[in-house]
Amino acid sequence: MTTIPDLLRKELSDHCAHYASRRVGLIWVLQKLQAHFGGYLPDEAITLAAEIVGIPEPDVEGVATFYNWLFREPVGRRIIVVCDSISCHLCGCDSIVARIQKRLGIGMGETTPDGEFTLLPVVCLGNCDKAPTMMIGDELYDCLTPDKVDEILDSIYASAKAGGR
Amino acid sequence: MSQKVTITIDGRAYEVEAGENILQICLDRGLLIPHFCYHEALGPVGACRLCAASIAPSADKPGRLDMTCMTRAADGMVININDDYARAFRKKVIEDLMLNHPHDCPVCDEGGECMLQNMTVLSEHQHRSTRFPKRTWENQYLGPFIHHEMNRCITCYRCTRFYGDYALGRDLGAFGSRNRVYFGRVRDGVLESEFSGNLVDVCPTGVFTDKRFREVYARPWDLSTARSVCVHCSVGCTVLPGFRHGTLRRIKPAENSAVNRFFICDRGRFGGEYVNHPSRLRSGRLEGQVIDPEEVADAVIGRLKAIVAEHGPQSVAALGSSRASLEANAALGILLAALGSQTIAFFASDAERAAARRAAAITVSGQVRVASLPDMEKADCVFVAGGDLTAEAAMMDLSIRQAIRAGAPVFILSPRAGSLDQYARMSLRVRPGTEAAMLSQIADSSAPVGTEAQAFVTAARQALADSKHPLVLASAMRGDTALVEAAFEFTRRTTTEGRVCSLAYWFSGPNAAGVALANGDSPPSAVWDGIRDNRIKALIVLERDLSRDFSSENEFAAALKNIRFLAVIDSIETATTTAANAVIPCVSHYQSSGTFMNFEGRCQRFAGLHIPGPVTRTNSELLIRMIEALGEGDRIAGAEYSTAYDISADSSLELDALEPDHVGVRVRLGSHLQPPSVAPANPPTASSPLQFALWRTHFLFGSEELSMLAPPIAELSPKPWVEMHPEDARHRRLTEGATADLTKELGVSGPLRLNDRLARHVVAVPVLAVPCAERSREREEVMA
Ligand code: SF4
Ligand code: SF4
Ligand code: FES
Ligand code: FES
Secondary structure, three states, X not given: OOOOOHHHHHHHHHHHOOOOOHHHHHHHHHHHHHHHOOOOOOHHHHHHHHHHHOOOHHHHHHHHHHOOOOOOOOOOOEEEEEEOOHHHHHOOHXXXXXXXXXXXXXXXXXXXXXXXXXXXXXXXXXXXXXXXXXXXXXXXXXXXXXHHHHHHHHHHHHHHHOOOO | OOOEEEEEEXXXXXXXXXXXXXXXXXXXXXXXXXXXXXXXXXXXXXXXXXXXXXXXXXXXXXXXXXXXXXXXXXXXXXXXXXXXXXXXXXXXXXXHHOOOOOOOHHXXXXXXXXXXXXXXXXXXXXXXXXXXXXXXXXXXXXXXXXXXXXXXXOOOOHXXXXXXXXXXXXXXXXXXXXXXXXXXXXOOOOOOOOOOOHHHHHOOOOOXXXXXXXXXXXXXXXXXXXXXXXXXXXXXXXXXXXXXXXXXXXXXXXXXXXXXXXXXXXHHHHXXXXXXXXXXXOXXXXXXXXXXXXXXXXXXXXXXXXXXXXXXXXXXXXXXXXXXXHHHHHHHHHHHHHHOOOOEEOOOOHHHHHHHHHHHHHHHHOOOEEOOHHHHHOOXXXXXXXXXXXXXXXXXXXXXXXXXXXXXXXXXXXXEOOHHHHHOOEEEEOOOOOHHHHHHHHHOOOOOOOHHHHHHHHHHHHHHHHOOOEEEEEEOOOOOHHHHHHHHHHHHHHOEOOEOOEEEEEOOOOOHHHXXXXXXXXXXXXXXXXXXXXXXXXXXXXXXXXXXXXXXXXXXXXXXXXXXXXXXXXXXXXXXXXXXXXXEEOOOHHXXXXXXXXXXXXXXXXXXXXXOOOOOOOHHHHHHHHHHXXXXXXXXXXXXXXXXXXXXXXXXXXXXXXXXXXXXXXXXXXXXXXXXXXXXOXXXXXXXXXXXXXXXEOOOOOOOOOHHHOHHHHHHOOOOOEEEOHXXXXXXXXXXXXXXXXXXXXXXXXXXXXXXXXOOOEEEEEOXXXXXXXXXXXXXXXXX
């Protein structure tokens, strides 16, 4: 059984105490645990969250598997999400996805062998007027073209090499 | 207050209650609207979108498509189920629900009683137009009861709503989102809920199916069924056993609005398989010779007559059973009377008899309000005393969970925590035998309270003061008459202006309340003393294993030593049949007809199925044959339970007319009848708190002898152990797993388990009904 630092456990538990019902704190707890466990929630994180929040494990698993940004499997250091909803679809998101896949050598839902990127689809980033759009990590990129994708990835790799990860 | 309104459905006017659920109104009147997520017990959620109809607030307004399950009746409302648009909508919804369904009906166990099949046909969806690959799932191992087949899921959420919301189970969830929602456990494992079997019925498709039934599958229409009453505890749920080719295939709940409504517990559903166990008696035996059942019955009469001729009629005694019908027990009494004797006893000990008789008398006395299961759901404050409700009367527990959902606080007084304790407002771990005193303290706000119980009693008194419909549940199965009395007192004392307290006791067997009202029975000690003193030479036993009444095999053997002739009527091999001179086999409970009286004094008639096999006679039929063989057949005519039992004349009339499809009648003693008299209770001599008290712990799976013969129940039963509070173990320098030898103090020993939810200075051991076959195997092993 993996344990977490007492300080973190206390922080998580105290956070839940702010609410009338402790379970309200669950998503925040899961986000914190995801960060602690290196970007995803291993099985023991689910057990831990259930224990800390004080709710049954299936309720935690239900939430952890429901939301896009909570991952139950290891993912890359940066998540690429490409919008495939209506506006972006009309403006050619397929070619964006194809370029990323070719460039990184991975399919949708996969992670590059170097652990740098995971590619996922998303339904609308609320940036439809600048379609097609994608996000890498916390950064939003819009009015994409396949060539622009290359530039973006190049610059990310360059800065990663320079140690700016 | 309810108010009548008129609504129009498909052009016809109906008078209904204002605010009633439109879908339920339609279903009740045979107007079928397809639906999935709505279930009468679980209520509406409006999730599946299938129950749509055109609904207009009044005739002059246009109708709009809306969910009937989410609409409440209001005056003038116009509903069109057959509206073209609504029909097309429903057809489309079911097509969508079916997108990922594997269409594997020919090999699905749900086929023949599948709600999805029915609703699909009803919605007129016929052709699948999608060409996508279907999503598929891995199934989970969920224990010996339930088989999982997730591909058939249509995401109606009924399972989690029953399991989690209704039954308060904590290990089944819904995972994922969109078209990839999964219903199961976080990881493989045995479902924890005592009510998991109901998933089989609530799931409208074949996702959750009865694992045992799968092994011996038959299409539902090929099963022979007849309404019966569950035989495994005093709640008396109505069930529908299904037989085929001479074996029991499965048990389902039968709807009974006054008792279990739609559900049953897992002991009731999966325990019935005892009927197929190899230790079912298949032939008669006389002094070791295998002979025809009826021949044994006749030979037994010959032997009994000879013993009466030699030693007088008082040399014969009988022991009746709380798992046999009123009729069979009455027939046993009549047989005994025909031989000239009166010594008949029903309970394991004098103490159990006294407590059960007092509790049964109170229950039918009409002096206090006795709660049925549906009544229990409406309680706003609940006190449970003297045992583990979930293990000893499971469906009462499910009713209490409904009260808890509605906000009722629950207070539990018992030596060891059970499943219900996790939902209780507060529990107090007490020494066995002190529950009565604690109950009295709660009811009497002027009584002084010890420091240990201070917080509990204060909270309980406060909750009681705030309640309008409190409820007391007390055990009448452990021989604690003081507790029975205290619960009665509690109910009377706390029923004041503006507050009606109700009461229910639970008993040791499906018909224990019935035999507790027997007229002129004897305390069991009268039988055992008579045997010991050589006054009683012959004993006739009806459907009970006497060895369970003794704490060791040696004691049991010693008690039987002086008996010259032991005759047993039973459907299964037990330690008692093994020791008997004559064994008269009868058919199983689910093949017998008769009447049981449940915990609330409700008499329920059950129908028996005639199943071909080596044994075809019911216990009553065999007893009647024996009475006739004595030339005393006249005693049977009109000799129903009504004359053998103190049941009022008016209710016995109703009883005679009882049909198995009836919800049953609650017996009330007529004013001309005194409640059975019981000697005043001696409070159990409180042992010094420094001595250990023994608590025999009942389990839902393992403590009841018949269900223990069902393999999945035996699989989940506990292994023998001895439990102590960690503090007590520390004082004794005992650690978990060490052998705790308390043979001298308490007559028990075994591997130690620590349990901090056990009262201090109490040692707990499980009550285990070890099947006879296993017992003799163990004996052989010991010998070898
Ligand atoms: S498993 Fe059955 S009850 Fe549960 S959501 Fe699926 S179809 Fe409904
Ligand atoms: S609660 Fe008792 S009567 Fe009801 S199903 Fe369970 S064992 Fe049978
Ligand atoms: S559709 Fe792509 S951002 Fe909205
Ligand atoms: S039954 Fe009404 S929406 Fe499901």
